[in-house]
Amino acid sequence: MRKRLLLFIALGWVLLFIGDRVDELRVYQGASIAVYTIAIGSIILLTGYSGQISLGHGALMAFGGYVAALCVANASLPLWFAFVMAALLTGIFGGVLGFAAARLSGPYLAGTTLALAVGLPSLANQFSILGGEQGIYLDPGLPPARLGEDFSQYKWFFWITTLAALITMFWLSNILRSKYGRTWRALRGNEVAAQLCGVHTGRQKVLAFALSSGLAGLAGALLVLTISTVSPSAFPLSLSFALVTGAVVSGIYDLKGVMLGAVILVIIPEIADSVASRFGDSLKIISTLPGLLVSALLILAVLFTPNGPGEKLHHLRHKRKAHSG
Amino acid sequence: MYKFISSLLIGLSLGAIYSLMSISLVLVWRSTRVVNFAQAGQAIVSTYIAYEVVNRTGSFWLAFIVAILAGALLGAIVDRYFMRPLFKRVTTGPIVAIAPVVATLGLLGILRAIVGFIWGVELKPIAAPVSLDGYSLGSEVLPFAPYNALVILIVAIVLIVLSLLFQKTNLGLSLRASAFSPEIARLSGVRVNEIRTLGWAIAGAAGAIAGILATPTSYLSPNSLDILLVFGFAAAVIGGLESMVGAVVGGLVLGLGVTFVSNYVSTSLIFPTAFVFLIVILLVRPSGIVAGKRSRRA
Amino acid sequence: MSLVVSNLSVDHGAIRAVSGVSFTVESGKIAAIIGSNGAGKTTLLRTLSGLKSATHGSAQWNDHDLFSVKPEFNVRHGIAHVGEGKSVIAELSVEENLHLGAIWRKNKKEMKSTQLDVIELFPILGERIKQRADTLSGGERQMLAIGRALMSRPQLLLLDEPSLGLAPLVIEQIFQTIKSLRDQMSLTVVLVEQNALGALEIADTGIALNLGKVVVAGSAQSLLNDPAVRAAYLGY
């Protein structure tokens, strides 16, 4: 635990150091990576450690985003408090959903959360407090003055999101090693056996879903911070799909790969843009290529590294050992 | 009174479309234990093909037939060349439980992207074969239009054909036997793999009909059928996910519920209504309103 | 005309469930395969019908190599398998279960006449013909399972513990039916049983399996008289 804490602090320093030496675009992408890291982490917590899958984490992010924006815009609460509220309220919302979800498995939860992802963002258009299609502006405020004149807004976002991501990952890696983590893994392995061992499977599933939702809410709030507005269009169905892809590519039950998934999610639109620009910025290509890449990646990952790159590497290493030995 | 009758009829025609989508999900679920989220993608492909046929020939009915065939073919291809290799490859590790969901999701994304590439992302209309203007009774114009009546008629015919197929023919018996117990079906000489692919084809055809029937009253875009998928899924869950009768009942209940809420309460509540329906059913009657025997923890 | 199994081995992953088993069953005879839990009896039958693949060895029914095709085609070569534990489809009616057995024949008339034969054999099925199979009693279900297999007009019947969980009277009835199938239709039967006494009494030959290996084989009478078999499987 001590060692891991030091590791995370060291990682934080390295990231800050890098953040100081690259251009604004990269800094901004760094912030996005941090946001996706949290979001993917929340799916890994849910799927990899309790065997449930959610296709609606984009909608939970939207929930958190709206909570944060409402806190700041309507109640003028400080930013950090808005984030805490986002995580808390989304967690509670997820807990309620999870209460229905706990009674079911695989396809039921998948379908229900898919319904959430398709429907929740469009709800925003129907309640005036949510600002319709334009959404709500979230004033991120200026970076504290003592960080210096030329400390940019993006760098400020980068700091906040990275700090949040580090704390989240540290917390996640601890909880997954704790008694809870072991219980969830047992659940995933064999629900009936876990039940026989006296695990209250329903309660554990609700807990896992609520915690996962809370993290998704936090990620949503951070995402809104980096784009300064929350609107339905920021949380399309494709976001939920992308998160699942990120989690599968990372290795759905291994927290170590989580940054890889996040980096890929940030790179994909960039690849799509550069391809599209070669084809004369055709609207068709710009609007469909990211989806195609994400989906193709998802399918390839399921087919070729179904249990994550970690397992694949492990196998390769074993093979090599077998050959040389 | 007019409002009531008209809500009833509109609800039926909406519910009829949900029923078809729901049937296609149930058929695949029963035979393969997969909720085929790609069904919306398959239906969008067949509906775009129908759009192309309408554009070139002007015939809705030709397009309708072509869409059914395309939907069936696509369903068969997805099972034979996508699901089967997937099940062969992915056999170990924690991913097994979620691989089918994840794979059909990926396929949905790919199919949407493909139609986006070919036809663009702008909204496209398909003209209805009969009028979309409501019937008038005296001075009153009902929202219920000839097209809604046509939808009810077509779905009724499809349902009759399907129930005859499933209840009265050897093929139907093979389909049911393979779904309920592949091993006993196989020992009885049923070519289970082929039958399963055929089941996917029938499901694809049902989804294709739902897609083309849903489009004239709205428009076509690469994700215009996502909502239909969600409603079809909700209907299937209401019906218990195992039973085709349940799927139809679930579709109609949902269609009527949604229409009455939107006519009597608020149009903005369509989606929340469906979602609440889904959650309530899951909480109070997890095996659906048409009681199924199997547990849903399977 | 015979079933010839030679040097058959079958694995479940790392577990060898059947190991080097050889035996022959002459046409029109009943062979009883006895053995305790986990002896490999079910695995042996499942391999013969093609549900499970053999690791090595072969099995011939007349000129037909049982391992050359999938189970759905072995039926077409006259081989019917009734799985362990009342293998009927609960969601289908009795009639549909019976039809299923003859479905590959596609000949409606023949199917009808076979159905009459089966109902003559098990009259109770005629009375329950429209009921769902899950409303039947255990004994009725086992009869339906055998009836379903007979609907394919098999020459070789593979039966996996038909007596499982049934009352002594019903067991007796089922064993008598199996015997009459041999005597009247000269059906060849491989009868897997834990109820060794009942099985050996109607069988022509007997094979005792233990941990996947044949421990004793011979005429049913010789097994009944073998003191080791009596101690191990008959309990007296």
Ligand SMILES: Nc1ncnc2c1ncn2[C@@H]1O[C@H](COP(=O)(O)OP(=O)(O)OP(=O)(O)O)[C@@H](O)[C@H]1O
């Ligand atoms: N699907 C399977 N996977 C792994 N091992 C299996 C499987 N089926 C059977 N076995 C193992 O193979 C061995 C033989 O099992 P089998 O079912 O053939 O025995 P049996 O003689 O039919 O027993 P019973 O009388 O209890 O039905 C046992 O050790 C069993 O644990």
Ligand SMILES: [Mg+2]
């Ligand atoms: Mg057995």
